[in-house]
Amino acid sequence: MTRSALMLLAFVAVTFTACERRAGGGTAQTMSVSQPSAQQLDQIPLGAPPGQPVSIAASIANPYEGQAQAAVEGKSLFGAMNCVYCHASGGGGLIGPPLNGDAWRYGGTPAEIFKSIHDGRPKGMPAWGGRLPSSEIWKLVAYIETLDNGVPAGPSVRDEAPPGSPAGPLAMKPATVDGLVVARKSDADDGRP
Amino acid sequence: MTSRLHRPALVVVRYCTALAVVAALAACHGRSDPQAHRASAVQPQPGSTGATANLAPNDPPGEWRRQARDYANTRFSALDQVTPANVARLKVAWSFSDGIPYGHEAAPLVVGDTLYLVTPFPNIAYALDLSKPGAPIKWKYEPHPSPIAVGKACCDAVNRGPTYADGKLVYTLLDSEAVAVDAETGKPLWRTRLGEPANGMTITMSPLVVGNVVLVGNSGGEMGVRGQLVGLDLNSGKELWRAYSTGPDADVKIGEDFRAPYAWMRGKDRGATTWPGESWKQGGGTVWGWISYDPDLDLLYVGTSNPGPRVPAQRPGDNLWTSAVFARDPVTGSARWAYQFTPHDQWDYDGVNENILIDGRINGATRKLLVHLDRNGFGYTLDRSTGEVLVAKPFGRLNWARGVDLKTGRPIVNDDKQAKVEKEVQNICPTHIGSKDWEPAAFSPRTGLIYAGIFDICMDLTDHKVSYIPGTPYDGMDLKTHAGGHAGKWGEFIAWDPLTGKTVWSIPEDFMTMSGALATAGDLVFYGTTDGWFRAVDARNGKVLWSQKLASGITSQPMTFLGPDGVQYVAVVTGVGGVASQVMGKKNGFPPRGGTLYVFSLDGRSSASAPAYLKTQGSGAPGATYNTPD
Known part of the structure; x- marks a missing residue:
């Protein structure tokens, strides 16, 4: 195991501890759940053929469905695993594609999003299976699901701002959840084939 | 030849x-008589600053064989058919679309009767036959780089163009490779892998060839990639040497003959000891900008990017040799001197911008100079023999420093603008992409001035600590950008006196000006705007003499050449993207993407336009498309 992988594991451990601490060990903590099997997930094709009914993916629910705390922990992971620097705050997209709209390259059902994170995708999305436990990937999915039709991308561009003045009305503050600040860079322009 | x-x-x-x-x-x-033509064209004219340049390797005036045209990186052409008196007659002669939506940042090349283009990812090379009506495709080369690189490149899947040497077209692929193809046939000659895109390394820069050495850098500083410059053999593509930007002296190729110009950069292994622990291994300092070369001193000059992570709190120290310029021996790669523009960079001020090599009088003595308009907002003029700073004056709005101390060579940092973890620092100028990014300036030996597209953008910055995860951004900067001035102008095109460090004239632009500049012996300067205006300016006084709106925004580099018909053409590629789209993509009036080469001539004259039935003549041998399997 490489040194960086060890550092990563150590960091992940710290992150989980922090999540649990924030959850206070009370009712807000995520409950242990039964996850979809690997065999089920293997049956999900990479995109449905045109005109075909939605694949088996639609019938697989996020095991954390209905647990708000899972999305909060997913958001924490979204920052800690550096997802935010590619997909931007609110999932608006930057280096990577947006996660907050209706357009999905590889499908937008919870199980398809899980597969994209777990397996990685050809245009640079790393495979997190083996780096993160499946339970944590499902929490990331839970967070991403909250972005659907939700937080718009930007805009952060202001036409005029006298030096020292606060941000104009169009400038968004970084999104916060339980005091956790998620970074946001300039707005994305996906425009990619 | x-x-x-x-x-x-x-x-x-x-x-x-x-x-x-x-x-x-x-x-x-x-x-x-091209020799006589050139000699008169490059003399300083009345009103000049007196600065001159060595235009080696003195290619034929009608050609454009490398992105900067010459080793000194002047982007100056001795062609003078197009002048201030007739430039308003420029019209489109012909155009060529490559159908690729990523940002277009390269200039085409012209060698003999052939025009060469390299597209953004997937980095297709085209040779167009200028001797036939309609400039048909002579050959096409499709290298099929790995698509994984698209999602690793920080700032769009761009490419800054090919270079020509010894019958070969040499260029880089986004997935961290360099290739050489036969310029006559398009047949691939060699292909060399320089790094691993899965770990975040990409290559966008244009190589420079000096002798039989192909010089290739790298990108990926935002992913914790360690900067490197590699010398490859022009004939085989085999690696001759590799010099890193960070780490112990042996890795950086610092030896006995290295002389740092200032005391704070001297000592053993400063590329490692100015970092906590072994963090220099993920320390950035990537080499993604321009390389220039002085044949008399036999030294190449190249800049390094910002340090990684972008959060300075995680890397106390000067972080040598990031945000710096190196002078190196092109044959061995060994460093002769280096100078760090921004010690312990806190704002993403890469030092990769072009280094233009000129000669001029400063403090009463004629000196060999290096002019560098840095992202940090200071226009530097260094002695290129030693790295000593002779001039360092702001060319754009800046407030992160109060000046550069010429005794120590260090910037005087403004405490109020230092980056802070989990605390917003407002109105830092310039913003992360600087007062000027990679878009290269031009120099005219007739006026002695530097011409550059620049930005006026500031930021509100909050830092967050980050962990290093290979293949993901090692970033931590959370920033909001805004125009620096009250007028809402995000860009400018300026003429800069490199001997005194003063702006001579300036043209305001609504959008950040992210096009390279072209200077000609016709005393014209050409540049494009992010919203798609291509302009010709009188090099002497900054008067805009001609503007033409094109299909997409211009974030590439204009060039000029002489056609086989003896006509001077001016060419530029549109196709907005890159950082410009990331920073300004949501502003009203920002154009859509799309890559098109436009070629202009007086009255649009060319063999591709006439009041008659014209058709493209076939060109190239059957099977002249080369595909390399994935």
């Missing part, structure tokens, strides 16, 4: 059929 200026008169006759051979030579002007 494929100079069309030295070819037999018979070829010229083809374009001047109505005339006798002798008369034809005289009529097809620009083709006769």
Whole structure:
């Protein structure tokens, strides 16, 4: 195991501890759940053929469905695993594609999003299976699901701002959840084939 | 040597059929006595600063063989058919679309009767035959780089163009490879892998060839990639040497003959000891900008990017040799001197911008100079023999420093603008991409001025600590950008006096000006705007003499060449993208993407336009498309 992988594991451990601490060990903590099997997930094709009914993916629910705390922990992971620097705050997209709209390259059902994170995708999305436990990937999915039709991308561009003045009305503050600040860079322009 | 200026008169006759051979030579002007033509074209004119440049390797004036045209990186052409008096007659002669939506940042090349283009990812090379109506495709090379690189490149899947040397077209692929193809046939000659895109390394820069050495850098500083410059053998593609930007002296190729110009950069292994622990291994300092070369001193000059992570709190120390410039021996790669523009960079001020090599009088003595308009907002003029800073004055709005101490060579940092973890620092100028990014300036030996597209953008910055995860951003900067001034102008095009460090004239632009500049012996300067205006300016006074709106925004580099018909053409590629789209994509009036080469001439004259039925003639041998499997 490489040194960086060890550092990563150590960091992940710290992150989980922090999540649990924030959850206070009370009712807000995520409950242990039964996850979809690997065999089920293997049956999900990479995109449905045109005109075909939605694949088996639609019938697989996020095991954390209905647990708000899972999305909060997913958001924490979204920052800690550096997802935010590619997909931007609110999932608006930057280096990577947006996660907050209706357009999905590889499908937008919870199980398809899980597969994209777990397996990685050809245009640079790393495979997190083996780096993160499946339970944590499902929490990331839970967070991403909250972005659907939700937080718009930007805009952060202001036409005029006298030096020292606060941000104009169009400038968004970084999104916060339980005091956790998620970074946001300039707005994305996906425009990619 | 494929100079069309030295070819037999018979070829010229083809374009001047109505005339006798002798008369034809005289009529097809620009083709006769190029040496005399060039000598008069490059002299300082009245009103000049007196600065001059060595235009080696003195390619034929009608050609453009590397992105900067010459080793000194002047982007100056001795062609003078287009002048302030007739430039308003420029019209589109022909155009060529490559159908690729990523940002277009390269200039085409012209060698002999062939124009060469390299597209953004997937980095297709085209050779267009200028000797035939409609400039048909002579050959096409599709290298099929790995698509994983698209999602690793910080700032769009761009490419900054090919270089030509010894019958080969040499360029880089986004997935961290360099290739050479036969310029006549498009047949691939060699292909060399320089890094692993899965770990975040990409390559967008244009190589420079010096002798038989191909110089190739890398990108990926935002992913914790360690900067490197590699020398490859031009004939085989085999690695000759590799010099890193960070780490122990042996890795950086710092030896006995290295002399740092200032005391704070001296000592053993400063590329490692100015970092906590072994963090220099993920310390950035990538080499993604321009390389220049002085044949007299036999030194190459190249800048390094910002340090990684972008959060300074995680890397106390000067973080050598990031945000710096190196002078190196091109044959061995060994460093002779280095100078760090922004010690312990806190704002993403890469030092990769072009280094233009000129000669001029400063403090009463004529010196060999290096002019560098840095992202950090200071315009530097260094002694290129030693790295000593002679001039360092702001060319754009800046407040992160109060100046550069010429005794120590260090910037005087403004405490109020230092980055802070989990605390917003407002209105830091310039923003992360600087007062000027990679878009290269031009130099005219006739005016002695530097011409550059620049930005006026500031940021509100909050830092967050980050962990290093290979293949993901090692970033931590959370920033909001805004125009620096009250007028809402995000860009400017300026003329800069490199001997005094003063702006001579300036043209305001609504959008950040992210196009390279072209200077010609016709005393014209060309540049484009992010919203798609291509402009010609009087080099002497900054008067805009011609503007033409094109299909997409211009974030590439204009160039000029002489066609086989003896006509001067001016060319530029549109296709907005890159950082410009990331920073300004949501502003009203920002154009859509789309890559198109536009070629202009006086009255649109060319063999591709006439009041008659014209058609493209076939060109290239059957099977002249080369595909390399994935």
